[in-house]
Amino acid sequence: MTATPVIEGWFTTGAEPHLLATRCAQCSNLVFPPVPVDDARAPLFCRNPACDGTEHTTVPLSRRGTVWSYTDAQYQPPAPYLPASDPYRPFALAAVELADGIVVLGQVAEGYGTSDLRVGAEVELVVETLHADDSGDRLIYRWKPVAADGGER
Numbered sequence: 001m002t003a004t005p006v007i008e009g010w011f012t013t014g015a016e017p018h019l020l021a022t023r024c025a026q027c028s029n030l031v032f033p034p035v036p037v038d039d040a041r042a043p044l045f046c047r048n049p050a051c052d053g054t055e056h057t058t059v060p061l062s063r064r065g066t067v068w069s070y071t072d073a074q075y076q077p078p079a080p081y082l083p084a085s086d087p088y089r090p091f092a093l094a095a096v097e098l099a100d101g102i103v104v105l106g107q108v109a110e111g112y113g114t115s116d117l118r119v120g121a122e123v124e125l126v127v128e129t130l131h132a133d134d135s136g137d138r139l140i141y142r143w144k145p146v147a148a149d150g151g152e153r
């Protein structure tokens, strides 16, 4: 059995996973999720309306950030949605502000809920199993609260 990301190219796996973003070489504007930078069919224009840059690279984002906002998904989203638990189990979502200057939405780590979150609290990127299928575990990035004392829960 293998473990592969649910979505290829959005994050790395391993002991210290990180998200991947597209950065404009001219103005350093970041885009997450990343977009293909080597598409020969057409130049990739910067999403910053004040920039005419077309050179981009894929860069890693900070592994830690602070909670910008959060909520929970009490009801199963309508299709199409990424496979979830069956029966449906509510999960928390956090929008996390990274030092890179970008806010990234993601699920909150397994075992944590909105009662474990507060605006401004530090979280760290982890990679966990979203579900398993015939090819093995399918991985997703999540935000895990960092305990004030640095300990694990």
Ligand SMILES: [Zn+2]
Pocket: 024, 025, 026, 027, 028, 029, 046, 047, 048, 051, 052, 053
């Ligand atoms: Zn730019």
